[in-house]
Amino acid sequence: MKIVCVGAGSMAESMIxxxxxxxxxxxxEISVTNKSDMERLENLRDEYGVNIVCEDKKDLKDANFVLLxxxxxxxxxxLADIKDTLTDNTIIISVVAGVSINTIQKHVGNLPVARVMPNxxxxxxxxxxxxxxxxYVTVEKQHDLRKLLSSIGGVTVVEEDQLHTVTAVAGSGPAYIYYFAEAMREAAIENGLSSADAKKLVRQTFDGAAEMMQQNDFTExxxxxxxPNGTTAAGLESxxxxxxxxxxxxxxxxxxKRSRELGKEFE
Structure with a gap:
């Protein structure tokens, strides 16, 4: 199996x-390319052992998946730069926020395209x-794609329009949780804990709660x-x-809303 990552930011690196x-x-089996930042590509090669796409773009011609x-x-x-090297056997995976499948296919034709929002x-x-x-993504290709994506976490198949909400909840969600964790740590310090103890307790609290949520209803x-009338009730009341x-x-x-705006900007 071969995959080429066109773009080499934090999301591509997380998936790699x-x-x-x-x-x-x-x-x-992984190759990377981007618009102009060779230093970034070299860093990924040195860190993970991946390939840098050569000038003749041979990696793209042989790719099972191309990650945008x-x-x-x-x-x-x-897309203008790579479209002539793509084949009907290549599945295009886009993690580009807001840009529709239709917009991508205007550039590459009737190739199998999937929009994906991981985190x-x-x-x-x-x-x-x-x-x-x-x-154009056949049942067989859907299977291949789900297998690839499920290796890095849980996969939920949705209608394309619902990806705006998926982006807001799952794609951006970790940042909200980290922000909440920052606020809890700062509050703990202001209320007398050391920075080290506050960080340790917040981390373990989030870890334990996340594990509990895997098997139980959130509200329950x-x-x-x-x-009733306890410390948790007082905090929740606030x-x-x-x-x-x-x-x-x-x-x-x-x-x-911003995801929808991005889509309209680039249609």
Whole structure:
């Protein structure tokens, strides 16, 4: 199996890390290229042992998968540069936020295209990934794609329009959680804990809660922790009084809105 990553940012690196770490792909089966940053490509080669796409783009002609992982503004130029080297057997995977399958196919024709929204937890095999595909992705190719994506986390197949919400929840979601963790750590320090103890306790709390959520209903878990008139109830009352759920709703809504805007900008 061979995959070429067109674009070499943090998302591409997270996926590369995950595939190699899970031994789904060997380093020599992965190639990378980008618009102009050779230093970045060399860093990835040195770190993971992957190939840098040569000038004749032979790697693209032999690829089973081509991963589009550039900024939305660069996708048209990137597709123009590689379209003549793609074959009908190549599955195009796009992690470019907002840019539709239809927009991609305007540039490459009737090739199998899938839009994918993973997150950076792919590097540890824990991504929450949404995927939608074009009608040219056969059942066999769907199987191959799901196998590749499931190696770096859970996969949820959705309608393409729903990917805007997937982007807002799963793609951007880790950043919200890290921000919440930062706030908890800072609050713990302000209330008397050392920085080291605060960080340790917050990490373990998130780790334990995440494990519990794998097998239990979120609401039931929250209710079991909350004794009437207890400390948890006092904390949750503060969150409710400060419209915590509305804040989260606005956060997800704004991220989804921005995903839709990006799509319109590059149609």
């Amino acid at each position: 890390h995950g595939w190699i770490n899970k031994r789904i792909l060997k380093p020599e 992982a550039m900024k939305p503004k660069d996708i048209a130029a990137a 950076t937890s792919a590097q540890i095999g824990k991504s929450a990934t949404g995927v939608a595909w074009s009608k 878990l929250r209710k079991k922790v909350t004794s 969150l409710e009084n400060n419209q915590f759920k509305k804040i989260i709703n606005d956060c997800v809504t704004q991220a989804a």
